[in-house]
Amino acid sequence: SHVLTQPPSVSVAPGKTAKITCGGNNIGSKRVHWYQQRPGQAPVLVIYYDTDRPSGIPERFSGSHSGNTATLTISRVEAGDEADYYCQVWDSRSDQGVFGGGTKLTVL
Amino acid sequence: QVQLVESGGGVVQPGRSLRLSCAASGFTFSRYRMYWVRQAPGKGLEWVTLISYDGRNIYYGDSVKGRFTISRDNSKNTLYLQMNSLRPEDTAVYFCARDGGDDYNPYFRSWGQGTLVTVSS
Numbered sequence: 001s002h003v004l005t006q007p008p009s010v011s012v013a014p015g016k017t018a019k020i021t022c023g024g025n026n027i028g029s030k031r032v033h034w035y036q037q038r039p040g041q042a043p044v045l046v047i048y049y050d051t052d053r054p055s056g057i058p059e060r061f062s063g064s065h066s067g068n069t070a071t072l073t074i075s076r077v078e079a080g081d082e083a084d085y086y087c088q089v090w091d092s093r094s095d096q097g098v099f100g101g102g103t104k105l106t107v108l
Numbered sequence: 109q110v111q112l113v114e115s116g117g118g119v120v121q122p123g124r125s126l127r128l129s130c131a132a133s134g135f136t137f138s139r140y141r142m143y144w145v146r147q148a149p150g151k152g153l154e155w156v157t158l159i160s161y162d163g164r165n166i167y168y169g170d171s172v173k174g175r176f177t178i179s180r181d182n183s184k185n186t187l188y189l190q191m192n193s194l195r196p197e198d199t200a201v202y203f204c205a206r207d208g209g210d211d212y213n214p215y216f217r218s219w220g221q222g223t224l225v226t227v228s229s
Contacts, residue, residue: 031213035153042203042219043145043153049213086153090214095167097143097155097214 004087004100011106018074020103022087025068030089032070034063037102038083046085047072074105082107110134110218112204117223120194130187130204130220138162138182141207143216144189146200156202157189158214172198194227201225 004024012018022032032050035043045054047063050070060075074081087100116128130142144156157178158167166178177190187204201222208217 031209033209033213033215035216037153042221043216044219045208045215045217048208048215048217054217084152088153088155088215090212092212095158096169097145097158097216099153099155102152 004089004098006085006087006100006103008101009104009106011108012074012077013108014079015076018077018081018105020072020074020085020087020105022070022072022100023068024089024100027070027089028067032063032065033088034070034072035086035088036081036083037086043086077105077107079107081105110206112206112218112220114202114204114220114223117202117225119226119228121229122195122227124194125190125192126194126225128189128191128202128204128223128225130189132185132187132204132206135206137180137185141214142178142180142187143205143207144178144187145203145205145216145219146198147203147222148197148200151200154200159187191225194225196227199225199227 034047036046037043046057046061050065051063062073064071084102086102111133113131120126159178175193179188201224203222204220205216206218209215
């Protein structure tokens with residue numbers, strides 16, 4: 001099954017750009033999705049199909065995918081962006097969902 | 109708007125059973141695949157199980173296979189998770205989630221607030 005690797009933590013100053021990566025063998029053919037989870041809250045979808053943004057998600061959130069690495073980019077970071085971020089793919093061979101280990105974004 | 113409300117969590121002894129429910133509203137429940145995802149305290153997200161819109165296709169994560177059963181009642185707009193032979197490592201917040209995406213790259217479009225299950229003697 002797929003294993004998705006994320007950095008445990010990323011720190012960024014307000015107004016700067018944060019990049020969170022998600023790597024895994026053979027995810028080049030997969031579409032990667034991203035979720036934001038603020039403390040004590042349910043996850044929220046922020047990017048789907050590598051690059052698409054649900055309605056209501058600020059344009060500051062964007063996604064990209066090249067080879068076996070997907071990246072969530074948050075531009076002009078705000079204090080309210082401080083949260084855990086998870087990537088996710090679907091393993092169609094085993095019909096199971098797979099999440100990355102999560103990245104804690106800290107706004108300095 | 110889409111609303112998912114989980115219930116049924118609580119404290120249960122190892123080896124016992126518990127049934128979770130997820131009441132759905134704000135969308136046509138019978139048209140969507142549904143999922144359970146869990147999160148152990150201080151840990152990351154773990155996908156648990158999937159049920160197709162009509163209940164005919166069901167899949168489980170390796171850690172719960174043979175112990176948990178997902179089901180749905182489309183007439184009641186409700187999703188269920190029957191959890192048997194519970195273990196301490198099943199302690200987690202359990203979220204129900206509504207499907208987004210296609211058959212090959214599904215994602216979790218909407219989430220409930222979760223219900224906490226604690227397995228402890």
